[in-house]
Amino acid sequence: MTKKINVTIWNEFRHEKSNEAVKKLYPDGMHKAIGKGIAASDLNIRYATLDEPEHGLTDEVLNTTDVLLWWGHCAHGEVKDEIVEKVHRKVLEGMGLLVLHSGHFSKIFKKITGTNCSLKWREEAEKERLWNLEPSHPITQDIGDYFEIPNTEMYGERFDIPTPDKLIFVSWFEGGEVFRSGCVFERGYGKIFYFRPGHETYPIYHNETVLKIIGNAVRWAHSDYKAEHICPQSKPIETLTSKDIDFGKAGIEQGV
């Protein structure tokens, strides 16, 4: 029997409580819509949200998570630095991470990219078409050449990120912009996928293609390899013969 992949879907879960329109779209929260949408026999899906103790990301949860999904927007600043540190360390040790939509501005994504992650934006319900640049990549299996989202918020370039290891999707927007909407990174032993689609006021996490891609990405980001990073003092493997410092070569006095 194959081991199941342990997936934890983290959601800020605020808009769904405070905004009636969002509540109708996602009565149990976007995390539950995603979880329901990607449910499959090879996945163990759990949920965690901002307002739980430790944001739901206790050591026990993180230690048994293979892939973490992250959705945040209006409360990035409320995520505790110590939890971000823990998530970051787990990613470097081999936990997969999917950063969704407005998660581009989350503490964890900025920490991983080392950049500001700024972009252009506009919320006018326009059409988006995502072009599949890597049809042979595990993340895009069964997706086809492109797919459309009829109404969405716009994100436009320049997106301030490091050059992705692989650029998977580029978006065309009705209003005239483009965006690197699917980007693969590796940090430490962890695989990271940034995926742009998804917004609280549009039913994007009910879109079958979007859910299909998230499911593909979960399996791609999962790894059985997990290890700590240490800085070991190492004994020489070969015999050292140059222990006498030749300061003469550096043009300065001996005897230092």
Add this chain to the structure above:
Amino acid sequence: MTKKINVTIWNEFRHEKSNEAVKKLYPDGMHKAIGKGIAASDLNIRYATLDEPEHGLTDEVLNTTDVLLWWGHCAHGEVKDEIVEKVHRKVLEGMGLLVLHSGHFSKIFKKITGTNCSLKWREEAEKERLWNLEPSHPITQDIGDYFEIPNTEMYGERFDIPTPDKLIFVSWFEGGEVFRSGCVFERGYGKIFYFRPGHETYPIYHNETVLKIIGNAVRWAHSDYKAEHICPQSKPIETLTSKDIDFGKAGIEQGV
């Protein structure tokens, strides 16, 4: 008349005060040895050290720095987070950054790489040979195929960094290890060069080839392009026609 490049050499400057051997090698500090070694008519060189107010990195200094060099080791933890934030923002806005030797474990380098930057190490005065993998790169001009450092601390792989944009040097160590000793990254509008050579107890910053490379890297990392990263709300360039949300497509009720 060409504009000079404003270089600020930052040094922790602790070993030179507390250790007699280091003091003899670098009586005025490693920063001054580097500054003297790369002095040239196109460079304006200043210095900044940990124990100065704001670590010598006031807004005035940072705002007029084109390229910052960073040497730290025993006191990484004493560098204030707010100063690291400022340096980071300046790099993203276009300031060049050279991270030297044990600076691999500095807060600023970890912040830029998003990784742990761990490695193997050993201090037994062994020989290092740095191979030039990119002889056509500006950083390696007039360096030749390889150069040697007769006595040095060893750093060994695996070095936990993101895949560099360009791998410039790979080191061979007498004791049997290898290391990615010259690595180029870009973050935001800033160019970053990690350069391994340099250690407080060896006269490496008196080595002409090492100094030549640092000088080359300063000129490479310098850019006249400087800009802030903002997240502007943008008006559509094209006329939007799809403002009516088609919730039917998503398989959920209208009227949301």
Add this chain to the structure above:
Amino acid sequence: MTKKINVTIWNEFRHEKSNEAVKKLYPDGMHKAIGKGIAASDLNIRYATLDEPEHGLTDEVLNTTDVLLWWGHCAHGEVKDEIVEKVHRKVLEGMGLLVLHSGHFSKIFKKITGTNCSLKWREEAEKERLWNLEPSHPITQDIGDYFEIPNTEMYGERFDIPTPDKLIFVSWFEGGEVFRSGCVFERGYGKIFYFRPGHETYPIYHNETVLKIIGNAVRWAHSDYKAEHICPQSKPIETLTSKDIDFGKAGIEQGV
């Protein structure tokens, strides 16, 4: 006095002779329009075309070319393999190469990328908007956030190329596609820039922004470093001690 950059603009130069509309747009050929458009005191500009002996690319010309521009379309197959070999070798040795528009399907670009360079296309005079993803790159200086070409042929993804070292421009097309329109590669010691704009039936090589970018790219692709690639048998630098083959370790008989 600074050395000038020797630029050779190569053009198939067939459409301009056979098609009246093209002839009106580019009476002296697209190569001359480009040459006139980028003319500057730091550039020595020459021309070469398919129907000249050796396609105008004699050893004398290639040996004194710093940056070569390539425009071809209907006659890729007529370019002699031996000339392509020479151009390729010069690129690997440090000559810059700018591949323009339909040059994506030229022998030299396929040889450099190692891929098929296929794409989608359509010629219906639609609007293109090129987004500048790398505003701090030398190629995009003084370009701004984006620029538009009012009427052009469409090229759409998936563009079958290796992941570029740097993605400079992404195009938005009126008809709904996107394209990686400015791509930087390095091969050997040569810098290569693929730049999509330009088509025989549109006045794109009279567009000031397009010409500005080509001029920027010429200066970026130029390098004073030029060297052959050789495979030298090298004497050991360190003393070898393991000359006796230990076949025992491999589990096979001694004495081989």
Add this chain to the structure above:
Amino acid sequence: MTKKINVTIWNEFRHEKSNEAVKKLYPDGMHKAIGKGIAASDLNIRYATLDEPEHGLTDEVLNTTDVLLWWGHCAHGEVKDEIVEKVHRKVLEGMGLLVLHSGHFSKIFKKITGTNCSLKWREEAEKERLWNLEPSHPITQDIGDYFEIPNTEMYGERFDIPTPDKLIFVSWFEGGEVFRSGCVFERGYGKIFYFRPGHETYPIYHNETVLKIIGNAVRWAHSDYKAEHICPQSKPIETLTSKDIDFGKAGIEQGV
């Protein structure tokens, strides 16, 4: 029941016939030693050699090969260009390719890299230690931090290849050189792994770690995604409104 991976091991198979020492090490050829060494229930292994009709790489064989291994050395020039073209096309369409040792100078590897693939070399039976830079990569599973080959030919930098998508192994040589010994590339839909170890006069293809890595790489390079690259003329997805060419903008006469 899972589909097996169809592996074809191609060998020049000349040294084994002409040289007694090589014959003793590899009586049935290096291809058979590799095939025996990686044999497993999920692999269908076949062989092909230079002196067979079509070098053993008929359409029937190539059309049913998921991963091709390539070993060549003294007879690169005898491989027919038309066969190289076919292999290349299959790689771009999704066939995996493992290029072994002196295959660095094969026509197929040069075609894929677009570079000269030159390097330094020396055959003095020295020790090599391969450092594992990517312990979480599928190719390095169960390998550990490093492994050694007691006697081997040396390959040294600069290795003239494009920057690999991922650098997996770096070699340390007793004689003082380093080398990028395990390099991952992607071209079209095909995954390529260059792996340095292996030489006709050393029993390297009897080394368990080398064989383990080759087996890992076969599984990594395999993909169920296979597709041709075509250049389709595409109908616009969006309605085009800018069909009237605005030649005025370009500063030239109307009526073209």
